[in-house]
Amino acid sequence: MIYVIGIGPRGIDEITPKALKALNDCDIISGYSRYIELIRSHFPGKIFMSYSMREELKRCNDALALSREHKNVALISSGDAGVYGMAGLMLEVASGSGEDVQIISGITAANSCASILGAPLMNDYVTISLSDLLTDWSIIERRLICACEGDFVICIYNPASNHRPDNFRRACKILIHHGKSESTIAGYVRNAGREGEFSRITTLGEIMNEDIDMLCTVIIGNSKTYVSNGKMITPRGYKL
Amino acid sequence: MIYVIGIGPRGIDEITPKALKALNDCDIISGYSRYIELIRSHFPGKIFMSYSMREELKRCNDALALSREHKNVALISSGDAGVYGMAGLMLEVASGSGEDVQIISGITAANSCASILGAPLMNDYVTISLSDLLTDWSIIERRLICACEGDFVICIYNPASNHRPDNFRRACKILIHHGKSESTIAGYVRNAGREGEFSRITTLGEIMNEDIDMLCTVIIGNSKTYVSNGKMITPRGYKL
Numbered sequence: 001m002i003y004v005i006g007i008g009p010r011g012i013d014e015i016t017p018k019a020l021k022a023l024n025d026c027d028i029i030s031g032y033s034r035y036i037e038l039i040r041s042h043f044p045g046k047i048f049m050s051y052s053m054r055e056e057l058k059r060c061n062d063a064l065a066l067s068r069e070h071k072n073v074a075l076i077s078s079g080d081a082g083v084y085g086m087a088g089l090m091l092e093v094a095s096g097s098g099e100d101v102q103i104i105s106g107i108t109a110a111n112s113c114a115s116i117l118g119a120p121l122m123n124d125y126v127t128i129s130l131s132d133l134l135t136d137w138s139i140i141e142r143r144l145i146c147a148c149e150g151d152f153v154i155c156i157y158n159p160a161s162n163h164r165p166d167n168f169r170r171a172c173k174i175l176i177h178h179g180k181s182e183s184t185i186a187g188y189v190r191n192a193g194r195e196g197e198f199s200r201i202t203t204l205g206e207i208m209n210e211d212i213d214m215l216c217t218v219i220i221g222n223s224k225t226y227v228s229n230g231k232m233i234t235p236r237g238y239k240l
Numbered sequence: 241m242i243y244v245i246g247i248g249p250r251g252i253d254e255i256t257p258k259a260l261k262a263l264n265d266c267d268i269i270s271g272y273s274r275y276i277e278l279i280r281s282h283f284p285g286k287i288f289m290s291y292s293m294r295e296e297l298k299r300c301n302d303a304l305a306l307s308r309e310h311k312n313v314a315l316i317s318s319g320d321a322g323v324y325g326m327a328g329l330m331l332e333v334a335s336g337s338g339e340d341v342q343i344i345s346g347i348t349a350a351n352s353c354a355s356i357l358g359a360p361l362m363n364d365y366v367t368i369s370l371s372d373l374l375t376d377w378s379i380i381e382r383r384l385i386c387a388c389e390g391d392f393v394i395c396i397y398n399p400a401s402n403h404r405p406d407n408f409r410r411a412c413k414i415l416i417h418h419g420k421s422e423s424t425i426a427g428y429v430r431n432a433g434r435e436g437e438f439s440r441i442t443t444l445g446e447i448m449n450e451d452i453d454m455l456c457t458v459i460i461g462n463s464k465t466y467v468s469n470g471k472m473i474t475p476r477g478y479k480l
Binding site for chain 2: 006008009012013014015016017018021056057080081082083084085087088089090091092093094095096101103104105106107108111112114115116118119120121122123124125126127128129134135139140142143145146147149150151152228229231233234235236237238240
């Protein structure tokens with residue numbers, strides 16, 4: 001049996017009881033080393049398998065092999081495993097094996113970061129990852145343009161990394177070029193819910209000059225998003 | 241003090257410890273009657289305030305008045321309060337009052353339904369509400385078209401209600417008219433995580449004929465979404 005579990009943003013106090021129960025029921029907890037360290041101390045007696053980034057396929061193959069040996073394995077992702085996490089790949093790897101794979105939701109970065117910034121996702125939004133390791137940049141660019149044209153709120157995952165430090169600036173320029181005003185409200189959160197949490201609300205024109213790294217999630221408002229009392233609010237449309 | 245709390249899809253076993261603590265710390269738990277009933281029995285000794293639909297502004301005004309009387313109030317939404325929930329309106333109503341409003345995330349329907357259907361949100365996606373009570377249909381239509389053009393996975397909230405039974409069929413026809421193939425994989429979940437949970441995976445062409453009501457969330461795949469072992473999977477792009 002394999003559980004693919006989203007542990008939410010911050011370790012133990014945003015993991016659901018359903019996910020906690022599955023973690024406790026497992027023999028082995030497996031995942032990216034950074035996330036294993038977030039939860040390790042809460043599960044004494046478990047076997048932990050820590051992996052580096054880019055070993056996603058190995059994690060899934062190992063989990064499948066262990067499940068075949070009648071072990072219960074929890075494969076963890078931060079946030080929600082079903083959003084740019086391990087859920088899809090695990091289902092693909094296990095397909096046809098006869099092994100049971102259960103996905104257990106967690107709070108994804110869009111929602112945890114939104115709650116820190118205020119309420120920016122109260123109207124229709126897109127999530128776009130700027131990682132072009134697995135998706136051609138041409139597709140990412142097209143999606144950014146469509147998000148502009150629909151006046152969606154835009155939540156950006158994986159805005160930058162050491163290997164692609166300029167993707168975020170590039171994305172902002174595309175948005176501005178396709179009609180998103182530089183004065184559009186934009187905010188970001190680094191280390192949501194973890195030690196060193198930092199957030200700032202600014203504008204699309206200004207956020208390009210911020211230090212946006214791989215630990216950040218960015219939310220760019222729609223044309224109606226505004227700031228009140230230090231909170232970023234996208235109106236749902238109620239008349240006050 | 242006002243907490244706006246997402247209780248997730250199913251009541252108690254998908255509420256985070258952080259949200260549970262805030263609920264326990266409050267004097268009063270307030271919300272739509274259906275959601276109050278989901279959690280009432282778990283919080284003996286609390287005062288509950290149940291409201292009907294469309295009383296959103298009253299809920300917020302009441303919460304603000306109680307907070308001014310030094311009560312701690314928990315205003316709940318199902319799913320995540322920051323996604324088509326109570327977070328934004330509460331911040332708008334409390335703005336300038338000096339009362340402290342804290343938003344606590346929950347698991348939103350997109351994520352809970354995705355985990356039941358498989359892993360359909362592994363690539364870029366949009367969420368669109370088909371409720372035209374607060375958003376003009378022309379805007380909804382434009383967003384559906386942009387979502388098509390970007391080949392986004394599309395998660396549909398509020399697909400239908402008694403007042404607008406045809407919005408969902410209308411939306412599907414717009415998607416097909418703008419190039420989304422009728423054979424695109426599409427799935428839906430009714431009562432995610434609750435008694436009477438039901439889910440089905442079919443195609444965009446077929447889902448129009450399903451009984452999609454206000455208790456359903458619908459996820460329509462991108463051009464690469466497929467079904468394997470009864471699970472809906474949108475590939476992230478890994479080479480197996």
